[in-house]
Structure formats: structure tokens, C-alpha cells
Amino acid sequence: NAGVTQTPKFQVLKTGQSMTLQCAQDMNHEYMSWYRQDPGMGLRLIHYSVGAGITDQGEVPNGYNVSRSTTEDFPLRLLSAAPSQTSVYFCASSSQGARNTIYFGEGSWLTVV
């Protein structure tokens, strides 16, 4: 988990509220991504970025927005939280994608009530 920092670690939201999960890395990695982990389903890719100013959708992008204005930061925004977005969220980064080690943050536990 070296160098990938996620905040907050725990958050409870009410349905309809918006919030941003922060992700920062200090390794000058080009690639960053967000995953969600749900019981029995492993981790699924939400959005990813191959560099500043470039983002793309993953497997489950609906209800989430991202932007990559700097190399270091890759925030994930929930526009109008729904109970289905209750999950554990992981941010990841790497220097050459899968050609190098992919590091994960410690996770953010989000509950939407």
C-alpha cells in the first residue's frame, strides 16, 4: 500500500447526498483507478485514468464521476448516493499499468442509508 492514500476511511451517507472519495499517490504514477468491492463479487473497476486529463469508464461507472487534473490526485464523486453504492472502495495506482506492480490504497468503507 506504499504511497496510495485514501480518505475518508469510513463514511455514512444518506440517500441522495453527494460526496467525494479522495485518492492521492506520491509515486508519480501515470495510471490510477477506482474499484468497488462487494460481498461475493470480488473487485470491479469503476473508472480509470492513464494520465492527467484522461479518464475512462470501467465495468460499473454509473452513479460515479471522476476527474484527473493532476498526476497525484484521482477523486471519485458520488453525485446522488444510493443504498446500492454501499461498498468498500479501493483506489489503485501504477507506473506502467499491469506491466508493473499495481498498488492499492487501504480502502474506504461507505454506507448509504
Next chain:
Amino acid sequence: AQKVTQAQTEISVVEKEDVTLDCVYETRDTTYYLFWYKQPPSGELVFLIRRNSFDEQNEISGRYSWNFQKSTSSFNFTITASQVVDSAVYFCALSEEADKLIFGTGTRLQVFP
């Protein structure tokens, strides 16, 4: 389509037993990468190994070893002389591009003293 199958949902062993975690993958690409991650009860994802599709050499790291067989599309993970600290969920993952990982559903390993 990409897919990773970890058919073993949960495995229980007694300390000092050897245990093998199975991983079968599907991909149409000739260039791809395979990963194993460990998720201990504390929740973080710990990188264990990355292997590219052109390197079929088996790898050993202490009590851990990996068997990569392209002929059967498998990338199995063996823990020799298991210990209680090995108790965790283990994920196998596949990547064809960037840092987009496709995860299996994980295998929960419980090692009893």
C-alpha cells in the same frame, strides 16, 4: 471476454498443512498479466505476485509458490506449511491493458492452529 474463476469459495486447513488456491482465467489476448493479492482481516490489499503471459516459469518466494500453465489457463498459488497468519481472502486478477484488473471472486483461507 476476460474472466477469472476462483472456484474455491472457502478453504479450511490446520496449521502446517500445504494448501493450493486455484485460479483459471479466460482471455483472447496473447499479452496479458496475472496477479495475486492477499486481503487480511484488516481489509487492505497486499500485492503478492505479477506474472506476464510470456513468462511461464514457476516462482517461489519463501513458503509461497505459483504455478503458471498457459495450456490450462491456470495460475495456481500454493502455500507450504501454512500458518495462522496466512488466514485471509486471496484474489487472483487478470489484466490485458493499462491497470484494468479483472478480479476473481476470491478464496477465503482459514488456517486453524
